[in-house]
Amino acid sequence: MKKIIAMMLVLVMVAAFAACTDNDETSKTSSVAESSAVESSVAESSVAESSDAESSDASSEAEDNGVMTYEEYIAAELESEVVIEAYVQAHQSWWEDKITVYCQDKDGAYFLYELACSEEDAAKLIPGTKIRVKGFKTEWEGEVEVASGATFEFIEGADTFIADALDVTALLGTDDLIKHQNEFVSFKGMTVAASKDAEGNDVAFLYNWDGSGEQGNDLYFNVSINGATYNFCVESYLCGKDTDVYKAVEALEIGDVIDMEGFLYWYQGANPHITSVTVAE
Amino acid sequence: MKKLIALLLVLCTVLPIASCHGTEDSVAFSVPESFDTSREYEISFWAKNDTNIAQVNIYKQAIADFQELYPNITVNLKLYTDYGRIYNDVITNISTDTTPNVCITYPDHIATYLTGKDTVVPLDELFDDAKYGLGGSEVRFESPKESEIVPKFLEECAFNGYYYAVPYMRSTEACYINKTYVEKLGFTLPETLTWDFVWEVSEAAMKKDANGNFAVNGQKTMLPFIYKSTDNMMIQMLRQKGAGYSDIYGSVELFNDTTAEILKTVEEHAATGAFDTFKRSGYPANYLNAGQCIFAIDSTAGATWMGTDAPLVDIPEEKLVEFETVVMSIPQFDPEDPKMISQGPSMCIFNKEDPQEVLASWLFMQFMLTNEVQIAYSQTEGYVPVTEKAQKSDEYLDYLSRAGEDNELYYKIKLDAAKLLLENTDNTFVTPVFNGSASLRNAAGQLIENVNKGVRRKQELDVNALYDEVISLYRLDQIQTSSDKVSFGDLPNGSVALLAALCVCWIGMGIYVVIDKTKRKK
The missing domain is CATH 3.40.190.10 (Periplasmic binding protein-like II)
Known part of the structure; x- marks a missing residue:
């Protein structure tokens, strides 16, 4: 009997040691579970801000589906529901199922802030593409826009449209400039004026509005004409550090005379998102 | 022999138990004996x-x-x-x-x-x-x-x-107040700001003159009360009311009756235009400095933007308005028991x-x-x-x-904001941390944002529908509570067999002892 018990105890001990060395398998399982948890967290984060994203292909419908003209859109009250059709001119980088789009048609322009959009659809938002957007009109710090969370659909078979830049140089500082809010515009013959960096030095541009950024962040620079100075911006989510305009601004020198194109964004006044800069000969 | 068996039994009891645990140990780093300065x-x-x-x-x-x-x-x-x-x-x-x-x-x-x-x-x-x-x-x-x-x-x-x-x-958060306008409206700031006071003054500020301008500032725009971070707003209101938000195990308690009451209040004051949020309208500081806001709630870490003499200003100079700025703790439901976020x-x-x-x-x-x-x-x-x-x-x-010695390093509003936290450190709180707590925080703010937008979009508030929408949006129904994810999980098959073997051993030994005793009696 004693021998049997001893044998059983030995067996149990051996099995116990075997169980101890079995941790690897458990760890692997656990590791997989944890790694999925991270992924689901990302998904959780991705979905968090995206509202009812329902963008999808849809055939062009001739029926009257409440689409507004630009005039009707402008006349619509803030926080009222709007439906517009317009052509994509550019967009900022897609992020967490959202994308900010600059749209225009022959009558005027629209700024679509954080449109609900899948990554797949974002790839199809190429300049010229016509889309139908449903959302709410709102205003943020002076910028009239279609509010975050609007939905859109592609209009299949539609024509395309790319806006020519409207020269608004002469309108700078006037009340008429805001009439062209969000449009693709140009500014000609403006002179790069000094900005002050952190040490108080005169510089041609800053990373972030006060120089607190680094390459890759928004660029801010001052340009003057007719004795007045304006602050323009290269929005990094629209034109990143590898784009020609970003590099062109980084190469600017105080006193350079430049022509620019961009979208007439508004923040407490005109704050154009510049997309091209050419130094005059 | 008996001693040996006893020893083996102890070992057999301890080792298998040890083998059942320890698989979740995540502490992989241990401090080196010394820092190797010869390396880069x-x-x-x-x-x-x-x-x-x-x-x-x-x-x-x-x-x-x-x-x-x-x-x-x-x-x-x-x-x-x-x-x-x-x-x-x-x-x-x-x-x-x-x-x-x-x-x-x-x-x-x-x-x-x-x-x-x-x-x-x-x-x-x-x-x-x-x-x-x-x-x-x-x-x-x-x-x-x-x-x-x-x-x-x-x-x-x-x-x-x-x-x-x-x-x-x-x-923490602070309320930056245009004291000039509060007094112009016939009110006196209390020692501790209360929600009732803020709502009352904000509603009073909505009165317009014959020209359609707001009487208090003579402008077309007046957003008397703007909150920057609506997640903080909801969290702090719930805490002040002693209502649920979440617990340390990750249970979501946000969707309760007190939350519904808060949302009703938000709806009421958003409907008149007395309340607004950063997400819908813009930076509280910009409106405050333009004389278009009376109560601007933002972080104490945003103090350098607040006030006529603020060192950092983001609005055109011609829009700046002269007024006296006061910094107070966020509004409270119980002034005797203030609570604010850390x-x-x-x-x-x-x-x-x-x-x-x-x-x-x-x-x-x-x-x-x-x-x-x-x-x-x-x-x-x-x-x-x-x-x-x-x-x-x-x-x-x-x-x-040296508060107020200049409008840069010693900018009074900034120093007052810092002092506010120093004096109220014991009144601060944080919310429980768990995987999903960041989403829950966003959801808390989203409730207020949706009500604020919804009112202006003439959408009727249906609290239950809103709860469902936000739960779905932030996948709050997928948050695992600690009790859901018991650390050890099911026992591995090997361990089950091991424990069974142990039982057999004990039974065997029991039988042996009984037989042995019987033999001795004989």
């Missing part, structure tokens, strides 16, 4: 600033000073102006094993990082290390002891039984294969707690240092005593 280290530091060049310069100076002390450690700074972007980048980099070494973060975010195995280094062992720990003998600068970090702030960095971060700066950046260390690299990261992180860094950074905004050592230093006390 390159560590990355992802830091958040408030789009404030002074803060960036302090980071750069801190790095330069640290590298002078530790020439073999190079610190590469990457700048962010948004916690959300840091969070997203870290999540992306966890999957590619390219996380930074040191990172400015929020505990809510760390809870998500921790769902990856051994991602964030628990700091307890580092804190206590005699040579390299807080106040350690081998640290080449005057590092604070653990007891010199404000206990309340340090507690905020502990969860799951470990410290996973150290506080870097702390702030917020501000913390720092964590990501684990690396090389423990020496982790130790180098820890030394740098510790350097960020020195008086020089703490005091300098806190002075850039209405932050307060996280160490009592810095808070009680002559330099900091001198700084606090």
Whole structure:
């Protein structure tokens, strides 16, 4: 009997040691579970801000589906529901199922802030593409826009449209400039004026509005004409550090005379998102 | 023989039990015996600033000073102006094993990082290390002891039984008030701001004159009460009311009757235009400074933007209005028992294969707690240092005593905001941290945002439908509570067999003892 018990105890001990060395398998399982948890967290984060994203292909419908003209859109009250059709001119980088789009048609322009959009659809938002957007009109710090969370659909078979830049140089500082809010515009013959960096030095541009950024962040620079100075911006989510305009601004020198194109964004006044800069000969 | 059997039994009992546990041990890092200074280290530091060049310069100076002390450690700074972007980048980099070494973060975010195995280094062992720990003998600068970090702030960095971060700066929310307009409307500011008072004055400010301008400011625009961070608004109101939000196990308690009452109040005042939010209208500071807002609630770390004489202004000069600015704690339901959120950046260390690299990261992180860094950074905004050592230093006390000497370093509103937190540290709180707590926080704010937008869009408030929408949007129904994910899970088959064998052993031994005794009696 004693021998049997001893044998059983030995067996149990051996099995116990075997169980101890079995941790690897458990760890692997656990590791997989944890790694999925991270992924689901990302998904959780991705979905968090995206509202009812329902963008999808849809055939062009001739029926009257409440689409507004630009005039009707402008006349619509803030926080009222709007439906517009317009052509994509550019967009900022897609992020967490959202994308900010600059749209225009022959009558005027629209700024679509954080449109609900899948990554797949974002790839199809190429300049010229016509889309139908449903959302709410709102205003943020002076910028009239279609509010975050609007939905859109592609209009299949539609024509395309790319806006020519409207020269608004002469309108700078006037009340008429805001009439062209969000449009693709140009500014000609403006002179790069000094900005002050952190040490108080005169510089041609800053990373972030006060120089607190680094390459890759928004660029801010001052340009003057007719004795007045304006602050323009290269929005990094629209034109990143590898784009020609970003590099062109980084190469600017105080006193350079430049022509620019961009979208007439508004923040407490005109704050154009510049997309091209050419130094005059 | 009996003794041998007894010994074997003890061993057999202890070992199998030990084998059933221990598979969840995530503490992979241990402090090296000594720091190898013969090697070169390159560590990355992802830091958040408030789009404030002074803060960036302090980071750069801190790095330069640290590298002078530790020439073999190079610190590469990457700048962010948004916690959300840091969070997203870290999540992306966890999957590619390219996380930074040191990172400015929020505990809510760390809870998500921790769902990856051994991602964030628990700091307890580092804190206590005699040579390299807080106040350690081998640290080449005057590092604070653990007891010199404000206990309340340090507690905020502990969860799951470990410290996973150290506080870097702390702030709370404050109400920046246009006192001139409050008095023009016939009111006197109470000693402690209450919600009732704020709503009453805000409604009074909506009166218009014969020309359609708001009577109080003579302008077409007046948003009397603007809240910057609506998640904080909901969280603090619930806490002040003693209502549920979440518990430490990750149970979501947000969707309760008190929340519904709060939303009804928000709806009522959004409908008149007396209340608005940053997300819908813009920065509270811009409206306050333009004389278009009376109560602007924002972080104490936004104080340098508040007021006619603010050193940082984001509106055209011609829109600035002269008024007297007062800083008060956020409105309370019970003035006798004030409650306000504690917020501000913390720092964590990501684990690396090389423990020496982790130790180098820890030394740098510790350097960020020195008086020089703490005091300098806190002075850039209405932050307060996280160490009592810095808070009680002559330099900091001198700084606090000079409020209003100028409109830059000693800008009164900024110093008043910092003092507000110093005087109310014991009244601050944080919300429980768990994987999903960041989503819950967003959901809390979304409730208010949706009501605020909905009212203006003439949508009727259906609280239950709103709850469902927000739960779905933030996947709150997928948050696992601690009780859902019991650490050990089901016993492995081997362990079950083992325990069964043990039982058989005990039974066998029992039988043996009985037989033996029977034989002896005979």
